[in-house]
Amino acid sequence: MTILWFLFKEGFKGLLRSKYSGAFSIIIIAISIIMIGFGYIIARDTLFMVENIRSQFDVDIFILSTAGSDEIIAFDKKLRQMNEIERVIYISPETAAKKFKQEFGEDILDILDYNPLPPSFTISLKPIYRNLMSVEAIANILQRDSVVDEVKYRKNFLIILEKYQRIILACVLIVFAVLTLISIILTSNSIKMTIFARRDIISTMKLIGATNRFVKTPFVIEGTLEGGLGALLASLIIYGIIYVQNTYLQSFFDYTLNVSYQYYIALLLLGSFLGWVGSRQAIRRFL
Amino acid sequence: MISFINATCSFRKNAGVKNLNFSIDDGEFVFLTGPSGAGKSTLLRLIYMDLFPEKGKVLIRDYDSAKIKDRQIPFLRRKVGMIFQDFQLLKDRNVYQNVAISLYASHYKTREIKSRVYDILNQVGLGHRVHHKPLELSGGEQQRVAIARALVKEPIVLLADEPTGNLDPRVSIELINLLYKINKKGTAVIVATHNYSLIKRVPGARLIQMNDGEIASIT
Incomplete structure (x- = not known):
């Protein structure tokens, strides 16, 4: 001591x-x-x-126009059960038309007499999956679903x-x-x-x-x-x-x-x- | 107690010792004399193992220069007291602290440190100077602090390298008388000095005369 x-x-x-x-x-x-x-x-x-x-990164999933409402509901449920997904927003053709009007100032029904916009989902991934590799893998899985027409995301944005x-x-x-x-x-x-x-x-x-x-x-x-x-x-x-x-x-x-x-x-x-x-x-x- | 066996050490050009063979017993008083560069300081440094012989060996009790490990050297130095011409005191500490540090380094308890330090300072006549810093003391007093620091750990041998080199003749005589008193109590003393007049003041002291790194004569 x-x-x-x-x-x-x-x-x-x-x-x-x-x-x-x-x-x-x-x-x-x-x-x-x-x-x-x-x-x-x-x-x-x-x-x-x-x-x-990166947190503002979203994935858009466009649904086939032939898909029935039951199929869309089932797909919505499937998305919400996926562990990688943080948030799911369903955009109906009507909502899409409203957004179109907000963004472009014209009503698509006035231009084409019908609404060509398909139903879609916008999903946000959990932070750890917001990378190119995970997004590509998730997009491939979703793309294979029978109701999905196209999966879109900003790949270049992620790469950069x-x-x-x-x-x-x-x-x-x-x-x-x-x-x-x-x-x-x-x-x-x-x-x-x-x-x-x-x-x-x-x-x-x-x-x-x-x-x-x-x-x-x-x-x-x-x-x-x-x-x-x-x-x-x-x-x-x-x-x-x-x-x-x-x-x-x-x-x-x-x-x-x-x-x-x-x-x-x-x-x-x-x-x-x-x-x-x-x-x-x-x-x-x-x- | 101390034996030089064919010890040769030339740590730099024209300085060192050659083929030393002699022994010093417990309680002896030995003067080392000779001109500058004769090897007196080298011999002392070999004893406290600041230098090591390239050939031969030096034995100090159980410590063998050929076998000693670095970590054992501090323990050897606790048994060897050293004083130098320039005193080597810590200028920012007072007399008490300069002496006590030697015991702290040897892991003594505070109470024992206190009693030993006051006791040894009284013995060297500095009991009234405990709180002074070295630069507030005369040369003779500073050397006595150095002696107290060396003696407080009760060494088996006290080495003094030109201890009177910075002191006037009267103080030098006082110092040699003090070393003689210490020797009479049983501590071996080895003094390297140029000052031949001091030698006759210690009756019965051995004289080792050195020249060019070799022992010229032992009496």
Whole structure:
């Protein structure tokens, strides 16, 4: 217990002793966390936007005009029982004619003297099935039904959306990996400076019979604390920027930034983690 | 207690020791003398295993330089006290903390650390300076803090590398008298020094004269 208490105390005192180099490390970690924090918000909102577009994706199923009402009811029931489908809307020929009038401004009965529009269904798939492979498979199954005339969906829309989503995801992953790596290197280097300034302590400790763990632990505690403080500083800055954006700039950018308290907790944990990894890396070369 | 067996170590060009063969017993007082570059510091570094011989070996009680593992070295150093010309004190800590750290590193309990530190500081005459930082002390006092730090863990041997190099003659004599007192209590002391005038102040001390990495004479 004595030794643990001593090492923790040393870690805290080390933070106070390091002054300028410690403050520099905290600022570097704060900058890293701000980059990662905003990187996350941008990535999250971009992917949310893509998902939002994807949620508007529908499949139209046109029914043969020869199909009887019993067959249509049975088909409606079949659709509603399908696990992949989230929502089913039946559009009767009359409803289709009304929609035609709404969209084109003319009554189709006045033009053709009869309603050529077939009954149809518009279905929305559950989010996990809103991809090209699933949609194609579901469309093929539906197409084989005897009452179905044609299944239509925007295939190109899905192809383009998936292509861009893949690109965005890859970019997000690369940017995150690079930012994290840069953060670890920056953090490690700034902590290395802190340790370098106190390398005499390390050599003295080793001469008096301290084990590597005894020498290392206070520096790792100090680094973890610096990481936590850096993340706290970053969280305050991010909170301030979000507040300014949502309070004063929203009318200019029409964009609301929303983050939960879990986001700030994650930043604090990330900062402490960066400090922990950075200090472990940094102390290694002095032992 | 300490044996050099055909030990040769040349860690850099023109510095090192060649084919050393000698032993030091428990409770001995030994002076190492010789010109700069004669190998005195190398010999001391071989004892606390900061350096290792390329040929031969060094034995310190059960520790064998040829077999020791890295993780065992801290445990050897807890049995070997060291003091240096530049004192190597932690400038941002007070006298008490400089001495106590040695015991914390050896995992002593707080209560024991307190009593041992105050006891040893009184023994070296620094009982009234516990809360001072090293830079607030004279050179002689700083060296006594270093001695207290080395002695507080009750080592089997105390190594001193030019301990009077930064001290004036009067303080140097005081320091040697202190080391002699420590030796009389049973701790072996090995002092590397240029200062021949100090040698005659320790009756019965062995003298190992070194030259060019070799032992020129042992008396």
